[in-house]
């Protein structure tokens with residue numbers, strides 16, 4: 185049997201006995217280009233990424249993962265790992281290679297007494313939150329419930345609980361992983377501690393994580409929502425926001441964004457989540473609610489789950505995405521002017537610019553304590569360029585590049601790994617910051633041949 189491999193010219197035919205063995209031995213689905221599910225299975229969140237893998241293995245357990253790695257090795261196929269498939273850079277798919285798709289691995293076990301959860305690598309944020317919220321518990325995740333926990337956790341994970349409980353990666357107690365040589369390892373502070381360190385911010389470089397053990401916290405009802413102003417008032421709103429965010433207690437995490445209202449009007453929004461006692465939150469959020477004359481004050485007491493889904497509508501299925509980002513350590517008046525000009529000149533009303541406050545517990549971890557190095561207080565500032573029609577790509581990409589160039593003098597050191605687009609190879613070292621060299625050394629121990637290179641790649645350090 186010779187399998188066609190669209191997208192990769194001159195690819196060698198796959199080893200037929202290996203194909204038969206994989207089909208017969210895998211418990212999950214093995215999908216080739218001629219299979220009916222192929223077109224749907226190869227799709228990722230970012231529809232600008234349109235790739236044609238030689239084979240997709242939808243794994244059900246770590247044995248399937250080990251088989252898939254072995255198959256790729258025998259056939260000399262590049263390997264992409266897909267958790268939730270939301271990497272805007274498109275790292276969870278490839279042309280002519282093998283995709284290890286973990287989307288069937290959605291088991292969750294919550295231990296409410298120990299306040300821990302063991303979560304399969306194919307879960308989305310919403311799925312994990314729903315399981316833990318049944319016990320009034322949560323681990324810090326991101327702000328869009330549709331994204332995957334795997335890529336988010338491995339790259340850091342910034343969300344509404346970062347001030348109080350840190351980043352997602354700070355709340356991982358252990359990992360189950362299959363490494364490049366097919367070994368199944370447990371990584372924790374006591375076992376394979378170097379790997380445990382590297383997986384908390386080092387991305388998909390070290391193997392295929394099959395499950396995450398998270399620490400959980402009591403979170404059930406929170407005070408939060410969006411306060412919306414017209415873009416015309418963005419200068420005052422953002423100047424207010426920088427003071428307000430700087431004074432936030434750990435319990436309050438916020439995000440300012442410039443975008444478009446459901447009615448099509450340009451707006452500036454401050455979104456918030458207060459995760460302490462509601463009556464304290466009322467006082468803390470009062471200045472934000474009183475400031476100016478908002479078009480909408482959507483702050484109120486809510487189920488945490490409701491807040492976690494608050495941003496989903498901004499990321500509908502099927503759109504094209506191109507992101508560029510940086511860290512703002514200070515929201516200067518000059519940076520505010522660039523942000524407003526860019527918001528006004530967006531070619532697509534679907535595009536937004538965010539300023540997500542990283543503070544509190546997330547900043548009280550030493551930069552070298554985990555692979556995630558950026559532990560000062562800052563605003564993660566991505567331009568989330570988004571459009572529907574593929575023919576609109578060029579002006580949108582051009583806008584994002586011009587915006588980023590204008591912001592560059594205002595950005596400080598570092599960039600968030602999980603925001604990097606596919607063209608930003610030169611930014612990868614900055615994303616790992618001071619931990620890059622140590623990551624390269626650990627990479628050389630666990631993946632010396634760089635089998636897992638379709639990611640924000642850290643090549644193995646040369647042997648000394």
Ligand SMILES: Cc1cc2nc3c(=O)[nH]c(=O)nc-3n(C[C@H](O)[C@H](O)[C@H](O)COP(=O)(O)OP(=O)(O)OC[C@H]3O[C@@H](n4cnc5c(N)ncnc54)[C@H](O)[C@@H]3O)c2cc1C
Pocket residue numbers: 229264265266267268269270271272275276286305325326327328331332333334335336337338339340341342343387388389391392393394499602603638639640
């Ligand atoms: C709409 C949207 C909103 C977002 N909001 C936030 C936010 O609030 N906070 C935040 O921190 N980030 C946010 N992000 C960024 C998000 O963290 C990344 O897109 C992340 O990569 C998504 O994880 P995933 O599993 O869906 O991605 P995938 O595309 O599946 O994977 C991303 C990377 O991780 C690797 N990987 C995935 N699974 C595994 C695994 N099991 N083992 C080893 N490597 C693996 C892949 O190879 C790839 O390199 C957002 C992204 C989107 C698209």
